[in-house]
Each structure stands twice: as C-alpha cells, then as structure tokens.
Amino acid sequence: MPVFFNVSYTKPGNLGLRIAIENFRRHDMDGTALVVGASGIIGSNLARELIANGWTTYGLARNLKKGVEGLRPVAADLLDLASLKTALSDIAPTHIFITTWMRNATEAENVRVNGTMVRNLLDVLSPKDSVQHVALVTGLKHYLGPFDAYARGRSLPETPLREEHPRLDVENFYYAQEDEVYAAAARDGFTWSIHRPHTVIGKAVGNLMNLGTTLAVYAAICKETGRPFRWPGSEAQWKGISDMTDARVLAKHLVWAAKTEAAHNEAFNVVNGDIFRWIWLWGRLADCFGIDPIGFDGTTHPLEAEMANEGAVWREIAKQHGLVEPDLSRLSSAWHTDLDLGRPIEVMTDMSKSRKLGFSVYQKTDESFFDLFEQLRADRLIP
DSSP states (O other): OOOOOOOOOSSTTOHHHHHHHHHHHHHHHTTEEEEETTTSHHHHHHHHHHHHTTOEEEEEESSOOSOSTTOEEEEOOTTOHHHHHHHTTTOOOSEEEEOOOOOOSSHHHHHHHHHHHHHHHHHHHGGGOOOOEEEEEOOTHHHHOOGGGTTOSSOOOOSSBOTTOOOOSSOOHHHHHHHHHHHHHHHHOOEEEEEEESSEEOOOSSOSOOHHHHHHHHHHHHHHHTOOEEOOSOHHHHHSEEOOEEHHHHHHHHHHHHHOGGGTTEEEEEOOSOOEEHHHHHHHHHHTTTOOEEOOOSSOOOHHHHTTTOHHHHHHHHHHHTOSOOOGGGTOOHHHHHHHHTOSSOBOBOOHHHHHTTOOOOOOHHHHHHHHHHHHHHTTSOO
C-alpha cells in the first residue's frame, strides 16, 4: 500500500520534509531485526518469537548452525570490523537485539572486549541510518558485581533488586556494554532498552551460562552412577527466596519493549513472575529423573569440582543412550551454575516496572525446568 504525506515545501531542507522522509523511512523498514548471539539460549528463543510475529529476522553469530526455521544467518566476528562490514553490507536492520558476550580471564579484559564488540557493531551500522531501537541483554551482575568478585566482599544490595539501584564502584562489563549503547543512541538518535534477567532457563548447546541443562546433565550422571542428587550451593540460596527467567518470557519481553513507546530508554528486570525456594524445587527436579535428592548439608559442593572428571562417564552415557552430544563441556557450564547457586544471599528481583507499563507474561519456574528436560530428551541431549 502506498504511503502519502502532506509536506510543506516552504524552503529547501525544511523541517516538515525531513520529518516526512524520516517517517517514510521508518514505516518502510519496520520489523527488520538483527539478533546478535542468535545461537545462544536467549538469541535462539528471541529469533523464534520475532519470526512468529512476522519480523524479517537476521541472526548474527561467529558459527551459526541451522536450528531456527526462517532465520537468516549472518556469520561475523564482532571483534573484526572488516568481517562485520562485509557480513552486514546488504542488511539495514531497524531493531538490534544484543544477547551475546565473550568470557575473558579478568574483568578488565571483559570490559575491554565486550565493550568493543558492542561499539564495533553499532559503528558499522551507523552509516546506514536504519536503526530505530537497540535492546541489550545483561543481567543481575549489574547489581551483584562481576565474576571475579561476585556477590562478595562489599555491601550487597537489598532484595528484591530494583532497576534504580546505582552502579557498583567496580569494573563491570555490563556497564561498558550499556555505555556503548548510550553513546551510539546519542549519536544516531535511536531508542534503547536494557534487559536484566535472572538466571535464564532454556535450551542451547555450547552456551557459557546454562544452569538448566547443567543440572539436567548432573542429574543424568547421578542416575547412571547411582549417586544422590546433592545440592551444590549455599545455605542462603537453599533456604532463601529466588526467581528465574524463562528464555521464552525474556523473548516476549524484548519484543514488547521494542514495540512499546513507554518502554523506550528504560532498563528493566525481567523474570517469570513467580518466586520459589530451592528447598522446594530441588526435590521436584530430582523426581524428573527418578533419583534421590540431598539438600544443604552444612557445606557447599561446587559442581565444577563434582563434574570435573565426568567427561568419560558422559561419553559412555551418550554412547549407551544414543545421545547426539558426547562432549560434556558443550552441555554443562558448572562454573556459572556454581556462581548462581553459591551466592551468600537470597536473590529475587522486582518486576513491577514492566508490569506497570503493561507486560503481563507469566511462567511457573518449575514448569520451565520440566519443559526444558522434555525438550532435551526429545532432542536426544540427555537420556
């Protein structure tokens, strides 16, 4: 359908003409998404949500495998400007969703590398003048601190965590990513949204932060070896109130914020909407595998140590059950699960900001785990 505008030609370059051209440009290009990190838990679920809602959707990753029907793959390295320019030469997205990061040895290096990745992407797309909105996914380390000083050694925030909590006076790569988005928005005139999920539950292989699949693999190993399903974390997490974020809920939240004017230029917590205690949930997870649970016994038992020598055991399990991924390291991110479950305080988030603006999606957390386990079995990733 043609689009018509009433434009006053009072003088060359008049404001009315510029507004009309801008409105036409935005109307013509509405709904072209670039999902950065499309192979991960968040990115893959977001891509499905966008495609289901009629968006033209490109997925950028260094090694993007097939898996999301309708996704248009873009292979590029965010640290390589030449690679980015070539990969994006014919793509002019209206909406960018940044769902990726790169782990480094120190937080200083995390800041440098992850800030550079966001800056490179937005710099390459800037001349196209197509971007209307940029959404950045970070997380609760915004409040709790970076990996090398996670939730310890400082005054911790009161829970529930709220978006207005000030930044911590430490290096944090989330802050670096945010600052790159803010700077590019000021330069190019797009809107933005920041999304801070709690632990994300969903399927992905080769993901750095994957508590759900890590616990599924741990449970499968416990069953095959006759070991109990022992709680690995702290007493505070075992007994305290917690919440989580289903990747499907986060996907809907990202799309909602992109389309909702009142949500522009705002930061949001995003969780399922329920609360729970691990002391209740742990046994329910064990029941899914037919194994005996053991709760907090007075000390932590980090999964990174528990699973450090289980690679050969998993290969044998994969062989016996015809599983498609025999490499334990591709499924388990025990180090990150330990960070979540070993925190010295209960952690829950306030989501009233999104609710007040109209986001009403809700998901029971135990059902998020059950759905994930069912999908992992169907895809022959766990027995």
